[in-house]
Every structure is written in structure tokens, then in C-alpha cells.
Amino acid sequence: MKINNTVLFIIKRLLKMLFTIWVVTTIIFFLIRLMPSNPVDRYVEEQMVQYGLSAEEARAKASFLFSMDLDKSMLEQYITYLGQVIRLDFGDSLLSPGVPVMAIIAERLPWTLFTVGFGLLLSFIIGISAGAILAYRRDKWYEPVVSGIASFLSSIPDFLIAIFLLILFGVVAWGGGNPILPIELLRGNYSMDVTPGFNFAFIKDAIMHGFLPIMTYTVSQVGIWVLLMKGSTISTLSADYVTLAKVRGIKPRRILSAYVGRNALLPISTEFAMRLGFIIGGSLIIEQLFVYQGIGLELLKATSGQDYPLMQGIFLIMTIAIVISSFLAEIFYAVLDPRIKAKEGN
Amino acid sequence: MKNEKLLDIQNLSVSFKTKRGFLKAVNNASLTIHENESVALIGESGCGKTTLSTSIVDILPLGAMITDGKILYKDVDEKVLNLLELKKSKLRTLLWSKIAMMFQASQSSFNPVKKIRMDFIDTVKAHKPRMSEREIIKRSEELLKMVMLDANLVLNSYPHELSGGMKQRALLALSLLLEPKLIILDEPTTALDLLTQEKIVVLLNELKQQYGFSYLFITHDLSIVSELADVVVTMYAGRIIEKSPVKEFFKNTKHPYSLGLIKAIPKLSLDHTELFSIPGSPPDLVEDTIGCPFAPRCDRRLNRCSLEMPNMIPADNPHHEYACWNPNNGD
Ligand SMILES: Nc1ncnc2c1ncn2[C@@H]1O[C@H](COP(=O)(O)OP(=O)(O)OP(=O)(O)O)[C@@H](O)[C@H]1O
Numbered sequence A: 001m002k003i004n005n006t007v008l009f010i011i012k013r014l015l016k017m018l019f020t021i022w023v024v025t026t027i028i029f030f031l032i033r034l035m036p037s038n039p040v041d042r043y044v045e046e047q048m049v050q051y052g053l054s055a056e057e058a059r060a061k062a063s064f065l066f067s068m069d070l071d072k073s074m075l076e077q078y079i080t081y082l083g084q085v086i087r088l089d090f091g092d093s094l095l096s097p098g099v100p101v102m103a104i105i106a107e108r109l110p111w112t113l114f115t116v117g118f119g120l121l122l123s124f125i126i127g128i129s130a131g132a133i134l135a136y137r138r139d140k141w142y143e144p145v146v147s148g149i150a151s152f153l154s155s156i157p158d159f160l161i162a163i164f165l166l167i168l169f170g171v172v173a174w175g176g177g178n179p180i181l182p183i184e185l186l187r188g189n190y191s192m193d194v195t196p197g198f199n200f201a202f203i204k205d206a207i208m209h210g211f212l213p214i215m216t217y218t219v220s221q222v223g224i225w226v227l228l229m230k231g232s233t234i235s236t237l238s239a240d241y242v243t244l245a246k247v248r249g250i251k252p253r254r255i256l257s258a259y260v261g262r263n264a265l266l267p268i269s270t271e272f273a274m275r276l277g278f279i280i281g282g283s284l285i286i287e288q289l290f291v292y293q294g295i296g297l298e299l300l301k302a303t304s305g306q307d308y309p310l311m312q313g314i315f316l317i318m319t320i321a322i323v324i325s326s327f328l329a330e331i332f333y334a335v336l337d338p339r340i341k342a343k344e345g346n
Numbered sequence B: 001m002k003n004e005k006l007l008d009i010q011n012l013s014v015s016f017k018t019k020r021g022f023l024k025a026v027n028n029a030s031l032t033i034h035e036n037e038s039v040a041l042i043g044e045s046g047c048g049k050t051t052l053s054t055s056i057v058d059i060l061p062l063g064a065m066i067t068d069g070k071i072l073y074k075d076v077d078e079k080v081l082n083l084l085e086l087k088k089s090k091l092r093t094l095l096w097s098k099i100a101m102m103f104q105a106s107q108s109s110f111n112p113v114k115k116i117r118m119d120f121i122d123t124v125k126a127h128k129p130r131m132s133e134r135e136i137i138k139r140s141e142e143l144l145k146m147v148m149l150d151a152n153l154v155l156n157s158y159p160h161e162l163s164g165g166m167k168q169r170a171l172l173a174l175s176l177l178l179e180p181k182l183i184i185l186d187e188p189t190t191a192l193d194l195l196t197q198e199k200i201v202v203l204l205n206e207l208k209q210q211y212g213f214s215y216l217f218i219t220h221d222l223s224i225v226s227e228l229a230d231v232v233v234t235m236y237a238g239r240i241i242e243k244s245p246v247k248e249f250f251k252n253t254k255h256p257y258s259l260g261l262i263k264a265i266p267k268l269s270l271d272h273t274e275l276f277s278i279p280g281s282p283p284d285l286v287e288d289t290i291g292c293p294f295a296p297r298c299d300r301r302l303n304r305c306s307l308e309m310p311n312m313i314p315a316d317n318p319h320h321e322y323a324c325w326n327p328n329n330g331d
């Protein structure tokens, strides 16, 4: 009975996830192929006008580049396209001919996931702890101060934070010496002289290079966690089961962990996945600012270079990453809150 | 013959800080609960019953302040402790092991993300860390059976899987878990059907005989009062206005307000079920009143009543006290 509920819940969520991915995949196909002045038609036109190719030749070239057979019917093209997506085969990049799109993504995406994930996790841990403490210490003088800072941080755009951090750490020479971070040396994802792998030198170097993006994500997200957790904890603190736990003589630390903490985290945990998607999108600007070789910077390059296969691949992969993380968040939520499964169960 | 004092509330005053000013929810209230005694606290909604009882276990909501008074508790070694001045850590050892409480409308008293068994285990572990889980569960099962629940089912359920009445009974079982001296019950039977209500009242009586519990229970149901209470305490506008042994209370009611409450019981036996209700409504507790707070609604009002607040004075029966200038004398 219980097991069934859980399995059913997971299957439902899984189907929902696949459905979302399929919808996005389809939308992308239609954007590329069917919209008026879509990239394929534009490319064909361009080739004919600029290079004087015949329609046949232009279409053949386009077919090759977009790995689509333009002579086939739209439905067949769509099915071939779906097949390619399932195999994660997005063809070759236009800008770097011969390099599969997937290879580029595989090289770039982990860096973005690393910085975004690290930053988000750090902001979550700091924000949750601070929020819970503030809720307990509502009567202290520093509560409005910290809350004020948190709401200020949550309201300024992340690229401003990035610029501020860049100046603070990389430009200003504190006390007449050198800036805190040698930012010219920190371009890229890691230095030339370390060997990628599971070794201390590499990990330290990667963290150094990712430091400013990670800090940016942390600082720009921490405010919202503080505010959410504070609100959620305050309402949990006044719940009957917390009051009764006190009357039952349960130790304050146990009340915090088993009664307040877990219940207060519930409404926030879904937010986590949403934020992840949000800042993966935001990485576009941040990675450009710090010249960080992640997926955001790659997408920017692909867009300005009109590298459609690459753009398409990145869009899809980003979608999949976001959808998977929200799937995981929902599972996590259901594990935390037994009422969720019950509601969905029947 | 009289048992010893267990809890002695002396001149307790509690105020809420509100936008309009201080709301005096409890005003100079004194109340004694003896060992193995069951005290019923009655009065209209908003007269301060919950505020009075929650101040005993230190869970007044934010914004509430105890402005005056003492709450004395006699511990096992005859030591008398003022609960209001006790260190938090010391108070915590008394809570639930000596004084347990069931909340009014206790629908969310269990942790929503844990099975009920965890609430039972947590409670014992907080006081007797050495007791094994097996023992705790065994004891819990006995108690749950006593309140007519399927023990196994309840222990392995989440709170949302139980009905309101089941939760209320499970909570009652939880409050018996450490065999406290005093159990505070804020409207313990409101979520229950009449039949279950009756069973719970019978059970509470049996438990009192068996374990020697004392109860402080709040109810709007005077039939439960007559079945369960040894002493009845009437509150009005934050003040205690009458205290009496239960028989004496119903036979020889002194305060016109208490009488009004008794008269307001629907009498089904009568042909025309005429429902009496006390005219008017309780005063605003933010404003200071000079005279008796009940005076504006009272049919026995004298001039003096609006000018001077009467003190509690004993009736013929010395255990019966009331605060009224013109008490009912059966005339
Ligand atoms: N948190 C609060 N903030 C401000 N005023 C409050 C608060 N809680 C209660 N009060 C006020 O204190 C007074 C007493 O409330 P209390 O809950 O003790 O009444 P009660 O006798 O238990 O009523 P009921 O029978 O409806 O449960 C009421 O006038 C109420 O408005």
C-alpha cells in the first residue's frame, strides 16, 4: 500500500518530466523549422543570395548543417529530429566544423553546473541557517538589520553584484598593494599548469577560477533564502505541534531539528529547483563578465555566431537539466512531507 | 481529609500588548488545585480561560506578559516552586512528566511529517533517555487501547491520516504517558461525538481514581462539569468570579453570571425548548472598568455594582466563594 503510493508518485512525476521535455523539444523544432523567417529558411536564402548557389545546392547544404533532410515531409523530419534528440545527437557545430555539438556541451556544461550548483548550495545553507536564527531572534536589534540586507540583496540584479565583486576583489588595490585576486590569471576554468582530475592542485585551482561566479551566485541568492526561511520558520514556530513539543519538555535542539526545521524547509525546497533553472539562465551574463567558459558563455557565442545546431543543443540540454532538477526537488519534497503522496495517491 | 495543594495560582494577571493598548486577558486570578482534584473552568468565549491555563505551562503567545502573580507548584519532595521564576531547563523537566496539557481544538498537535509513534517516543526520551523504544511503544499501545483506539494503526499513521476525534484521543493517551500529576484539558471533548464524549468522560474519571491525577479542564458543556468536576470555577472578563464545590455550585449558585450560564443549558426535557441567553456581550478587555465587569448585563445590578469591584467572599460553605454585591440567594 505505502510502497505502491510511492512508486505511483515517482512514475507520475517521471511521466510529467518526460512530457515537459518532449513539449520543449517540439517547440524548439518548430521554432527552427516552421516559424516565418526560421533559421533554416534564412540560411537557404542567404546562401542563394550571397553565394549565388542554386536552391537545390543551398537546401542540400542546409540539410547537412542542420542534420535535417529538407526534402522529406515535415512529419518525417520531426520524427528524425526526435530520434536525434533521444540519442542526444545535435549534429556538428557551424562555427567549429566537425566538432559535434554534444562534445562542446559536454565540455562546458559541467563548469556551469559546478559554479551554479556550488553557489546555490552555499547560498542555501547560509540563507537557511540565517533565516532560522532570525526567526528565533525576532526581538533582537540585529534582526531588522539582517533582514534589510537580505531583502536588499535579493532585489539587486546579479550582474550588478558580479560587477561589484569584480571591482572589490579584482580591481581595487587595498592598502596600495595588489588586488585580492589576480583576475587576469583567473580567466578560463583552470590554469594551464594543472592536470584535470581528482587531485588537490586541480580542485583548488578550479575553485579559485570559479570563485567570483560562485560568489556572485551565492550573494545574489542568499537574500531570498534568508527571507523565505525566516517567514517559514516564524509560521512553523507558532504551530500547535511546536508549542506542544515545548510543553512535552522536549529539548530545544530536538524541537529545532525534528519539529521546526523540517516543517519550515518544506515550502522552500521546491523553490530550490526553480532557482536552479533561473540562475542557469542568468549564467549567460555572469560567465561573460568573468570570461568563464561555461555553457552560458557558449550559448552567447553560438547566438552571436548564428550557430543554430549549438544553440538548439544548449537550449535542450538546459531544459533537460532544469526539468530533471525540478523532478528531483519534487521527489525530495514528497520524502519530506508524507501528505504530498497521500494527496496524489488517489 | 482534604488533599494537599498541588498547584496554587495566586493573583495572576496576564496582558496582551495590542495596537489599542494592553488587553487584560487575566486579571488578578487566584485558583488552587489540590491533589486528585478535578477543577472545571467555565465561562464565555474570550473570558481568558485558555490564557490562564497556558500561562501555567509557559506557552503564552508572543505579546503576552504576566504582569503579576505567582504559580506555585508543589514538587514531590514537598518543595514549592514558583513556575514563573523557574529556570527554563528545570521547568522543562517538570513539563509533561508532572504537568501535561491538551490544547483546545488540538487538530495539529502532532508533528505533520512524522508518524505518531515518534511523538510518543520523543516525549519519553526527553524525560527518561534510558527507556528503550520497545518499552515506550508497549506503554503507548496500552494507553491508546485505553482511549479506545487501534494502537498499532495509530502509532504507524501520520497525523493527517487520523480523524479529528482520533487525534484528540491519541493526544489524551500521549498526555497520560508519563503519568503526570496534573493534566490541563482545554475543551477535551469538543471534536467528539456524544457517545465518544461520554466514554472519554467515564475514562477520565476512572483514570483519576486509578492514578490520582488532578485535572484542570475547560469546557462549555455543563453536563460534563457535573460528571467530572469536583470544583467549578467561573471566569468572566479575565476575572475569577465564583469558585465552588460542584454540588454546591449547581444547588446554590451565587453569582448571577454563573446562574446565567446554568440557565443557558438547553433543556430538552421541557416541552418548548426555550433557550435562555445572557443579554449583551462581554466588555472590551482593553478598557479599564471600575465596577463589576458583569454589571451592564446583570439583572440583579445595584448602584454599587457599577462603582466598585466586589472581592471574593466566602459563602455559608467556606469552600464556596464568589465576587458579587447582590448574590443570588434562591429568591
Ligand atoms: N495572541 C493574542 N493576542 C491578543 N489578544 C489575545 C491573544 N490571545 C487571546 N487574546 C485575547 O485574550 C482574551 C482571552 O482569550 P482566551 O483565548 O484566553 O479566551 P478563552 O476563554 O479561552 O475563549 P474560548 O472559550 O473561545 O477558547 C480574549 O479577549 C482574546 O481576544
Ligand SMILES: [Mg+2]
Pocket (backbone or CB within 6 Å): B049, B050, B051, B104, B186
Ligand atoms: Mg480557549
